Structure formats: structure tokens, C-alpha cells
Amino acid sequence: MVKLDKIYTRTGDGGTTRLATGEPVEKWNARVTAYGSVDEVNAALGVAVLHADDAMANRLRRIQNDLFDLGADLATPERDKPLGWEPLRVVAAQTTRLETEIDEMNANIAPLDSFVLPGGSALSAHLHVCRTICRRAERDVARVASDESEKVSPDALAFINRLSDWLFVASRAANENGKSDIKWKPGENR
Numbered sequence: 776m777v778k779l780d781k782i783y784t785r786t787g788d789g790g791t792t793r794l795a796t797g798e799p800v801e802k803w804n805a806r807v808t809a810y811g812s813v814d815e816v817n818a819a820l821g822v823a824v825l826h827a828d829d830a831m832a833n834r835l836r837r838i839q840n841d842l843f844d845l846g847a848d849l850a851t852p853e854r855d856k857p858l859g860w861e862p863l864r865v866v867a868a869q870t871t872r873l874e875t876e877i878d879e880m881n882a883n884i885a886p887l888d889s890f891v892l893p894g895g896s897a898l899s900a901h902l903h904v905c906r907t908i909c910r911r912a913e914r915d916v917a918r919v920a921s922d923e924s925e926k927v928s929p930d931a932l933a934f935i936n937r938l939s940d941w942l943f944v945a946s947r948a949a950n951e952n953g954k955s956d957i958k959w960k961p962g963e964n965r
Contacts, residue, residue: 795851796858805919810849812912813935817842819908823901831898831945834876838938841869845931849916853926865931873937880948889958895950902949906942913939 786792791799792807800807817839824835844865851862893903913935920927947953 795847795862796854798852798854805915805922806849806852806925809912809915809919810846812908812915813842813846813849816905816909816912816938817846819901819905823898823905826896826898826901827949831949834945838873838941841865841934842938844869845934848928848931849919864928865934867930867933870930870934870937873934873941877937877941877944880944884944884947884953887953889960891947892957892959893946894957895946895955899946899949899956902942902946906939906946909935909939909942 787802790802792802792804793799794806820835820839820842824832824839827835844863847863848865851858853862893907894900913932916927916932916935919925920932947956950956
């Protein structure tokens with residue numbers, strides 16, 4: 776259970792922060808950057824929810840909760856010493872749920888015959904913004920995972936990768952199942 780009774784601590788005033796393990800790191804540490812990018816995706820989803828119907832809003836809120844799980848996972852690195860508690864980790868079932876929903880949404884959408892430009896409905900435009908932030912978060916998580924001294928679970932990386940796919944398909948669903956997608960016309964303005 777999280778309990779925050781004091782919002783500011785002044786410990787970050789010198790350019791450092793603490794991971795969930797208590798270890799101090801620079802605010803630009805790759806792990807902090809990764810969970811910061813995950814937080815940005817989450818905030819952007821909060822705006823998208825404002826434009827969604829109830830069913831989509833519920834899915835987006837569930838994903839927001841999953842993103843907090845991912846942030847907690849990234850903020851709690853695996854080290855050789857015991858933590859004294861069971862860290863929260865992203866699990867494969869969270870990615871499987873995304874895949875199931877991708878397949879459900881995509882079943883009603885015609886295959887692409889061109890790339891699509893971000894836009895169309897307000898919800899679709901916001902979901903495209905979420906998708907691009909999610910792609911950055913994915914790169915940031917992958918960067919941490921590529922460091923041999925760090926451990927990032929394959930489930931965490933798979934989740935953020937699949938989420939960007941989910942957001943793309945959801946953006947098309949929000950455009951009348953792709954009917955109001957704005958298609959890229961290569962070289963149109965030469």
C-alpha cells in the first residue's frame with residue numbers, strides 16, 4: 776500500500792533521486808528516464824480518456840494502472856541483496872491481454888493499404904500522441920535492458936512494446952474502424 780503524506784522531501788534538489796530500493800541515483804539515470812517516459816505515456820492517456828466512450832475509457836484506465844505497475848517494476852531494480860518485500864513486476868498476462876484486445880479491435884478494421892497520418896477524430900489524434908510517447912518509453916526501457924549491470928524483465932519490455940501496437944490499432948478503431956483514417960500520400964507535395 777502506498778502512503779504519501781509529504782509530497783516534497785528536498786532530497787532531489789541536488790540532482791539525485793532514490794529508486795524504490797532506496798539507492799540514490801542521478802535524475803538523468805537511464806532507469807529514471809525510462810520510468811519517467813512511462814509516466815509521460817500515462818499522463819497522455821489521461822487526456823485521451825476525456826475523448827473516449829465508456830468502453831474505451833475503461834480499457835485506457837486499466838492500461839494506466841498497468842503503466843503504474845511497469846513504473847514500479849522499473850523503479851525497483853533486481854540487486855543481489857534481499858529487499859524485505861516482494862517487488863511488483865509486470866507479468867506476461869498483462870501483455871497477453873493487450874494482444875487479445877488488439878486482435879478484437881483489428882478484426883473490425885480493413886487492412887492498411889498506406890501508412891496513416893496521426894489525426895482524424897480527437898481520440899485518434901490523442902492516441903497517436905500516446906503511441907509516439909510509448910515508442911520513446913520503449914526505447915528507454917530497452918536502453919536499460921541493454922546494460923549488462925541492470926536487469927529488466929522480458930515481460931516489462933514486451934508489455935511496453937505491445938502497448939504501442941495496441942495504441943496504433945486503437946487509434947484506427949477511434950477513426951470509425953479506419954474509415955476516417957488520414958492516409959499518407961507519398962510525394963504529394965513535391
